[in-house]
Amino acid sequence: MTKDNNGINHTNGAEHQSLVDSMSLFLDNGRPKLGIFWYDVANQSLFGVEKMDAEQATFINGRATISAVPMTYWQKQNHRAEAKGDTRSIFYQEHNYTLIPRGRVFLDEATDHFYVCVGSWLYDGVAGRKVDAEKLHELQEDEFNLPVDFEFVIDYIGTSDTAGRRNSYNG
Numbered sequence: 001m002t003k004d005n006n007g008i009n010h011t012n013g014a015e016h017q018s019l020v021d022s023m024s025l026f027l028d029n030g031r032p033k034l035g036i037f038w039y040d041v042a043n044q045s046l047f048g049v050e051k052m053d054a055e056q057a058t059f060i061n062g063r064a065t066i067s068a069v070p071m072t073y074w075q076k077q078n079h080r081a082e083a084k085g086d087t088r089s090i091f092y093q094e095h096n097y098t099l100i101p102r103g104r105v106f107l108d109e110a111t112d113h114f115y116v117c118v119g120s121w122l123y124d125g126v127a128g129r130k131v132d133a134e135k136l137h138e139l140q141e142d143e144f145n146l147p148v149d150f151e152f153v154i155d156y157i158g159t160s161d162t163a164g165r166r167n168s169y170n171g
Contacts, residue, residue, distance in 0.1 A: 031055060032107075032114060033144040035066045036073065039101040039118075040090075041126045044135050046143055047090070048073060051105070059109045066104075070097055101126055105144050114150040116140055122152055 001009040011019065035051030050068040057064035074097035081092035094100060103118040122131055133152070140146055 029053070030145055032146055034064060034105045034107060035144060036068050036070055036104050037102060037143070038090075038097075039103070039121075039131075039136065041101060041121075041129045041131055044132060044139070046139050048077065048102075049143060051144060054107050054114075057107065059107075062109045064107045064109065070102060070104075073097075101131075105140070105146070114144075114146050115153050116146075116150060117153050117155040120154055122154060 001011055001015060003009055032054045033051040034054050034057050035049060037046045037050075038048040039045075040047055050066060050073060052066050054064065057066070074091065077089075077091035078095060080086075081089040086092050090100065101119060101121040103116050105114060105116050107114050122133055122136070125131055137150075137152070140150065141148060
């Protein structure tokens with residue numbers, strides 16, 4: 001790098017290409033991903049997405065997913081929003097991540113089939129709003145590069161200690 005008269009560093013052609021090559025590792029490679037997400041029913045959009053290439057995953061008990069833990073992710077985002085005073089952020093407004101519709105993408109080792117675990121919110125709706133399952137399916141395909149034949153799986157334990165988490169995936 002060379003400095004200009006204002007003391008600002010500039011790259012040359014080879015250095016620029018090296019930077020571009022470094023960033024290319026992070027481009028979407030079109031491969032299927034595993035991950036976690038939250039779903040904004042009102043805006044029909046995903047947020048809080050964490051993902052990784054499915055081919056990099058480790059199988060445990062016949063299935064693979066990302067190692068991210070929703071509670072830890074939410075706490076980190078909550079602390080950031082509070083530190084910034086971002087009162088409009090859902091992470092600031094809601095401390096209990098289990099009250100927001102969420103899910104996790106898995107890969108089954110035996111069948112090489114992808115599935116997305118969600119809570120009963122997929123069919124029950126959230127706060128009086130119905131969920132457009134077809135739209136959510138499209139969002140999942142796009143965000144995680146999933147094949148069109150992936151399935152949703154309702155993963156809900158209907159015991160009294162989880163009744164408050166009715167609209168969430170329990171994973």
